[in-house]
Amino acid sequence: MEERTEIASLGEFGLIDHLTQNNEIKNASTILSVGDDAAVIDHFGRQTVISTDLLLEGIHFDLSYTPLKHLGYKSVVVNLSDIYAMNATPTQIVISIGISNKFSVEALDEFYEGVYAACKAYDVDLVGGDTTTSQRGFVISITAIGEVAPDSYVTRSGAKVNDLICVSGDLGGAFLGLTILERERKIFEETGAQPDLENQAYIVGRLLKPEARKDVIEYFAAQNIMPTSMMDISDGLSSELLHICKQSNVGCVLYEDKLPLNEDSKAFAYKLELDPTACALSGGEDYELLFTVAQADYEKINANNGLSIIGYITEKSEGENLITRGGNKHQLVAQGWNHLK
Amino acid sequence: MEERTEIASLGEFGLIDHLTQNNEIKNASTILSVGDDAAVIDHFGRQTVISTDLLLEGIHFDLSYTPLKHLGYKSVVVNLSDIYAMNATPTQIVISIGISNKFSVEALDEFYEGVYAACKAYDVDLVGGDTTTSQRGFVISITAIGEVAPDSYVTRSGAKVNDLICVSGDLGGAFLGLTILERERKIFEETGAQPDLENQAYIVGRLLKPEARKDVIEYFAAQNIMPTSMMDISDGLSSELLHICKQSNVGCVLYEDKLPLNEDSKAFAYKLELDPTACALSGGEDYELLFTVAQADYEKINANNGLSIIGYITEKSEGENLITRGGNKHQLVAQGWNHLK
Numbered sequence: 001m002e003e004r005t006e007i008a009s010l011g012e013f014g015l016i017d018h019l020t021q022n023n024e025i026k027n028a029s030t031i032l033s034v035g036d037d038a039a040v041i042d043h044f045g046r047q048t049v050i051s052t053d054l055l056l057e058g059i060h061f062d063l064s065y066t067p068l069k070h071l072g073y074k075s076v077v078v079n080l081s082d083i084y085a086m087n088a089t090p091t092q093i094v095i096s097i098g099i100s101n102k103f104s105v106e107a108l109d110e111f112y113e114g115v116y117a118a119c120k121a122y123d124v125d126l127v128g129g130d131t132t133t134s135q136r137g138f139v140i141s142i143t144a145i146g147e148v149a150p151d152s153y154v155t156r157s158g159a160k161v162n163d164l165i166c167v168s169g170d171l172g173g174a175f176l177g178l179t180i181l182e183r184e185r186k187i188f189e190e191t192g193a194q195p196d197l198e199n200q201a202y203i204v205g206r207l208l209k210p211e212a213r214k215d216v217i218e219y220f221a222a223q224n225i226m227p228t229s230m231m232d233i234s235d236g237l238s239s240e241l242l243h244i245c246k247q248s249n250v251g252c253v254l255y256e257d258k259l260p261l262n263e264d265s266k267a268f269a270y271k272l273e274l275d276p277t278a279c280a281l282s283g284g285e286d287y288e289l290l291f292t293v294a295q296a297d298y299e300k301i302n303a304n305n306g307l308s309i310i311g312y313i314t315e316k317s318e319g320e321n322l323i324t325r326g327g328n329k330h331q332l333v334a335q336g337w338n339h340l341k
Numbered sequence: 342m343e344e345r346t347e348i349a350s351l352g353e354f355g356l357i358d359h360l361t362q363n364n365e366i367k368n369a370s371t372i373l374s375v376g377d378d379a380a381v382i383d384h385f386g387r388q389t390v391i392s393t394d395l396l397l398e399g400i401h402f403d404l405s406y407t408p409l410k411h412l413g414y415k416s417v418v419v420n421l422s423d424i425y426a427m428n429a430t431p432t433q434i435v436i437s438i439g440i441s442n443k444f445s446v447e448a449l450d451e452f453y454e455g456v457y458a459a460c461k462a463y464d465v466d467l468v469g470g471d472t473t474t475s476q477r478g479f480v481i482s483i484t485a486i487g488e489v490a491p492d493s494y495v496t497r498s499g500a501k502v503n504d505l506i507c508v509s510g511d512l513g514g515a516f517l518g519l520t521i522l523e524r525e526r527k528i529f530e531e532t533g534a535q536p537d538l539e540n541q542a543y544i545v546g547r548l549l550k551p552e553a554r555k556d557v558i559e560y561f562a563a564q565n566i567m568p569t570s571m572m573d574i575s576d577g578l579s580s581e582l583l584h585i586c587k588q589s590n591v592g593c594v595l596y597e598d599k600l601p602l603n604e605d606s607k608a609f610a611y612k613l614e615l616d617p618t619a620c621a622l623s624g625g626e627d628y629e630l631l632f633t634v635a636q637a638d639y640e641k642i643n644a645n646n647g648l649s650i651i652g653y654i655t656e657k658s659e660g661e662n663l664i665t666r667g668g669n670k671h672q673l674v675a676q677g678w679n680h681l682k
Contacts, residue, residue, distance in 0.1 A: 031388060035588070036496050037426040037572050038392035040489070047372060048389050051379035054437035054471045054482055085378040096395035096482055130395045141395055141437055141482035148381070155377050231378055247376070 005105035007133075016131055018105065019112050023126055027091045029147065030125045039127035041092055041145060049146040049153060051082035057137040065181045065195075068107055070208045072114025075140050078234065080122050081212040081287045083146035085232040087154040087220065090122060090146040096130035098139030122214060152226070154291070159229040159248035163292040165311040166301055168216045170262040171237055172276060175283025176269060177207030202264040210287045216307070223300045230291035236282040239334035240290050242320060248292075251318040254311035254332060257325050281322075282335040346446035357472055359446065360453050364467055368432045370488065371466045380468035382433055382486060390487040390494060392423035398478040406522045406536075409448055411549045413455025416481050419575065421463050422553040422628045424487035426573040428495040428561065431463060431487040437471035439480030463555060493567070495632070500570040500589035504633040506652040507642055509557045511601040512578055513617060516624025517609050518548030543605040551628040557648070564641045571632035577623040580675035581631050583661060589633075592659040595652035595673060598666050622663075623676040 010018055020034045032040035041048070055075055057063060063071075076093060083090040095115060099108065119126055124144070181204065184195035197204050212232075220227065229244050237259075245252050259280045269276040292313055293301060301307050320332040351359055361375045373381035382389070396416055398404060404412075417434060424431040436456060440449065460467055465485070522545065525536035538545050553573075561568065570585050578600075586593050600621045610617040633654055634642060642648050661673040 031492075032494065032496060036498075037423040038390045038429070038485075038487070040427065040429075040494050041389040041391060042491065043384070043389065045386065048382040048384065048486070049379045050382060050433070050435060050469065050484070050486060052435040052437050052469060052471055052482070052484055054439055054473055054480065056439050056473060056475050056480065058476045059439075059474055082378040086381070088379070088381075092391070094391060094393040094484060096393050098395055098397050098400070098480070128391065128393060130393055132395055132397060133400055134397050135399045136477060139395065139397065139439070139480055141393070143391070143393055143435060143484040144379075145389070145391060146379070150383070151372075153373065153381050155373065157377075 003106055007099065007101065007103060007105055007108070010105060012131060015105070019108065020126070022116070025125050026123050027125050029091050030127055033125060033127040034129070039092065039094065041127070043147045045150070046147040047150055047153065049083055049086050049088040049148055050143065051079055052141065052143040053079045055140040057139070062185070063138065064185055066208060068110040069114040072111040073118045074208065074210060075142055076115055076118035076124070077210055077212045078287060079142045079144040080118070080124065081232040081234070083144050084212050084214060084217050085230050085289060086146070086148065087152060087217060087227065087230060088146040088148035089217070090124050090144050092125045092127045092145040093119070094128040094143050095126060096141040098132050098134035100134050100136055100138070103138070122212065154227050154230040156229050156231050156244050157247040159244050159250050159292040159313050160294070161250060161313055161315055162295055163228050163313040164295060164298060164301065164309050165241065165252060165254065165292055165313060166307055166309050167233070167237065167260060167288055167290050168213050168307055169286065169288040170260040170265065171233070171286050171288060172269070172279030172283040173203045173206030173262055173265045174210065174285035175279050176265050177203035177205070178285070179272065180204065180268070181207065200268060202262060203268055207285060210285065212287060213289045216289050219304055225293060225297050225300055227291040227293050230289060233286050233288045233290050234284055236284045236335065237290065238281045238332050242332065242334050244290070244292065245320050249316055251314040251316050252311055252320050252332070253314055254322045256322060258308060258310040260308040344447055348440065348442065348444060348446055348449070351446060353472060356446070360449065361467070363457070366466050367464050368466050370432050371468055374466060374468040375470070380433065380435065382468070384488045386491070387488040388491055388494065390424055390427050390429040390489055391484065392420055393482065393484040394420045396481040398480070403526070404479065406526055407549060409451040410455035410458070413452040414459045415549065415551060416483055417456055417459035417465070418551055418553045419628060420483045420485040421459070421465065422573040424485050425553050425555060425558050426571050426630060427487070427489065428493060428558060428568065428571060429487040429489035430558070431465050431485050433466045433468045433486040434460070435469040435484050436467060437482040439473050439475035441475050441477055441479070444479070463553065495568050495571040497570050497572050497585050498588040500585050500591050500633040500654050501635070502591060502654055502656055503636055504569050504654040505636060505639060505642065505650050506582065506593060506595065506633055506654060507648055507650050508574070508578065508601060508629055508631050509554050509648055510627065510629040511603040511606065512574070512627050512629060513610070513620030513624040514544045514547035514603055514606045515551065515626035516620050517606050518544035518546070519626070520613065521545065521609070522548065541609060543603060544609055548626060551626065553628060554630045557630050560645060566634060566638050566641055568632040568634050571630060574627050574629045574631050575625055577625045577676065578631065579622045579673050583673065583675050585631070585633065586661050590657055592655040592657050593652055593661050593673070594655055595663045597663060599649060599651040601649040
């Protein structure tokens with residue numbers, strides 16, 4: 001039988017001790033970590049970058065098909081992704097959780113295994129947090145701190161006319177992964193049939209265990225590339241690109257045939273009679289980086305197989321447009337995941 | 342009739358724009374604020390302090406007697422209190438909220454009125470956050486960032502034998518405020534009688550609108566006092582002092598007759614047949630500062646009417662003791678608010 005330790009048997013402080021006992025510090029900037037009113041960080045003349053995310057059970061994740069370890073990993077990664085999207089390096093996180101008594105200490109350990117795995121993969125220190133009980137549902141709040149050389153952060157507002165629009169990795173996979181998991185959950189609920197996900201490892205992995213594009217930021221540094229604007233794709237490419245256009249006061253042209261699609265994603269989309277382009281434009285949670293660079297950087301971007309040039313920036317008056325494979329021009333619209341609609 | 346704007350009518354980004362439209366920046370260290378993947382902060386050679394709190398409806402607050410504006414104010418203040426407890430100055434906050442559709446835009450505006458009022462009162466900038474829907478209950482997560490001159494932060498682990506144990510303000514008031522509000526809520530539910538809180542403004546205010554002790558930190562700086570250890574009192578004096586003793590590896594002697602009690606608190610405690618000393622020792626949420634100083638600082642502490650010397654630090658082997666008014670010695674035990682028990 002699986003072991004089950006009640007959280008109440010440890011108490012709040014016992015639980016915090018338990019969850020942080022193997023916490024290792026990797027950054028010299030971490031002066032004081034878990035166990036006081038606050039953590040202390042010294043970025044030695046670099047600027048501090050801060051980002052926060054709130055994740056709620058039933059809204060952002062479904063525990064019926066999300067392993068807790070994956071959830072812990074992903075919760076950290078989505079926050080680090082925001083720091084990378086500033087062209088910065090994440091260094092510390094604080095994590096708060098609200099848990100109902102349906103959770104055992106073993107379940108929390110699984111979640112924290114994922115949290116620590118992400119901290120290790122991205123060289124980030126867990127330096128604090130808050131642990132409380134919740135009446136219902138699992139609540140996760142993570143704040144990430146990062147550092148950047150003075151004034152070398154990249155915002156959403158710097159895109160210039162004629163800049164190239166670029167994206168890392170491939171798009172739409174996480175949305176397709178969600179689609180299959182939701183479908184299998186319904187089948188299981190209605191018929192009891194166990195899900196068959198064997199051939200869908202790629203798209204399911206894109207949803208459940210995304211990675212933040214640390215490598216892209218490192219490539220920029222190594223190649224001396226300074227993007228003019230950047231953000232990570234959490235709500236879908238269209239929605240994010242429209243943010244950049246709005247905040248940079250520019251327009252854009254996007255080419256359908258340049259959108260990077262994975263073969264497994266494409267095959268599965270066709271199987272479900274979904275348009276892979278629509279998945280790439282509107283599917284969220286890919287956590288790839290969307291950025292613009294000056295045309296002078298064309299060769300450097302092109303030399304990296306993991307980066308795609310998908311369009312260019314225009315005058316604002318030209319609007320935001322998608323050129324289809326057939327050569328037609330459509331207005332780009334945001335149909336991303338709007339949690340409040 | 343009261344106006345009610347549905348949150349869905351604004352959408353997520355519309356809501357964020359609405360809530361942050363009057364956001365003012367006060368700190369030179371705030372390089373980039375709300376509206377990007379992350380905020381950028383430059384502390385110009387000072388160390389960064391970070392603290393986070395998660396507040397859940399039904400666990401940390403009861404909307405039946407907590408005005409939303411007060412809740413917004415308090416949510417910020419409790420977090421700033423942690424920064425002051427490090428002997429640091431808060432400079433920025435990020436705030437995430439999860440809201441169910443029972444909330445209108447007007448209700449959120451009230452909450453943010455309180456948030457901005459606290460930012461103004463403490464010269465703190467709101468620089469980011471996350472806004473999401475929740476299936477049930479109001480979720481608030483706040484992370485505060487502060488700054489401190491290199492290595493002048495104060496932890497819980499530096500108390501030395503013979504140090505004086507000190508506390509700011511008075512204790513037990515917030516607990517008594519909670520007691521009366523809970524009682525009046527039950528009376529209202531059972532009989533419909535409206536609460537009569539007129540004579541309890543002080544204790545109700547202690548619970549609903551606490552202040553963080555910025556003034557104490559400023560006094561330390563002006564008087565050149567460097568506490569040897571410090572924390573804020575959120576869970577009750579006994580519980581917090583035991584933390585300091587454990588982390589500093591020392592014991593303590595506390596004098597019952599030195600505990601600072603407000604006259605209104607005392608009167609109300611007697612009315613309810615509660616022991617005011619027990620309220621002071623175990624009542625939480627006062628957000629006063631508990632700290633230790635070297636004996637050399639006795640005059641400086643004594644000169645400030647808002648500070649009380651309540652005991653002294655001993656060898657660990659002597660344990661943690663309370664000397665009662667009658668001269669008896671009792672072991673100090675933590676009976677603070679343990680949300681997980």
